[in-house]
Amino acid sequence: MGAPPYEEKETCGTICLKYLLFTFNFLFWMAGGVVMAVGIWTLVEKSDYISLLSSSTYAASAYILILAGAIVMVTGVLGCCATFKEQRNLLRVYFVLLLCIFLLEILAGILAYIYYQQLNEELKQNLRETMVKKYMAEGQEHITKAVDKLQQEFKCCGSNGSSDWADSLWINTNDEKQKRVPDSCCKTQMNGCGKRDHPSNIYKVEGGCITKLENFILDHLKIIGAVGVGIACVQVVGMVFTCCLYRSLKAEPY
Incomplete structure (x- = not known):
């Protein structure tokens, strides 16, 4: 006489777990869309700036997301199929996928944190050289576009300041010796405006474009890291629910 109440109790527990896991999966599916959107946004909207970085860590974090x-x-x-069909094999596959995603997002968070620490040094070493040697160079149109966009969008001029452009290979060619800076340095951009290197005409920002670009990328790294680690932590809940449901189904008679 004691067996039926026990079975009923087990069935109720299983039903509760199923609905909890289904709710988690729905929210998890939406979170997946957010994670993917953050990665795509980083690559599509700001892809020009990625070309100014010598390291691929920033782009790699976005690809992982x-x-x-x-x-x-x-x-x-x-997960929804595995939950309502009550198939333990599907639950096992689901758990393994959750674990893989967990590790991927933790990796994205770690990469973002590591790059966060080394970004300043990389920009100091490479941004000036990129601007001086590759701006307007043949086959480097993407660099030229990125530099112009950087200077206009962030209202800056040169890597550390406008004086950096004095060493530019492009500025020192015979055709461009009249120019002091690219036209994209001008507060009001027009053809030939870079001939007058004066604070009233061009952007004079302390720290130059390095500071502006560094702050921009650091903000993005915070978002990438927070999203990756945050979603990964939420997945722990899903893995716990999955294990509980798996054990509950295993305990029930066939």
Whole structure:
């Protein structure tokens, strides 16, 4: 006479776990879309600035988020199927995918943190050289576009200041010796405006474009790191629910 109440209790517990896991999967699927959107936004909207960096760590973090987000969305659907079909094999696959995504997002967070620490040194070593040697150079149109966009968008001129352009290979060619800075340094950009190197005409920003670009990328790294680690921590809850449901189904008679 004591067996039925026990079975009923187990069934109720399983039903609760199923609905909890289904709710988690729905929210998890939405979170996957957010993770993927952050990665795509980083690569598409700010891809010009990525070309100014010598390291691929910043781009790699974004790619990892896109991959993780795509897997999250597929995993969310699989999790719903596994939950309502009550198939332990699917639950095992679901748990392994959750674990893989967890590791991917932790990796993205770690990469973002590591790059956060070394970004200033990289910009100091490479941004000036990139501007001086590659601006307007043949085959470096993407660099030229990125530098012009950087100076106009952040209202800066040169890596450390406008005086950096005095060493530019482009400025020192016969055709461009009249120019002191690129036209993109001008507060009001027009053809030939870079001939007059005066604070009333061009941007004079303390720290130059290095400071502006560094602050911009640091803000993005914070977002990438926070999203990656935050979603990864939430996944721990999903893995716990999955383990509980798996054990509950295993304990029930066939």
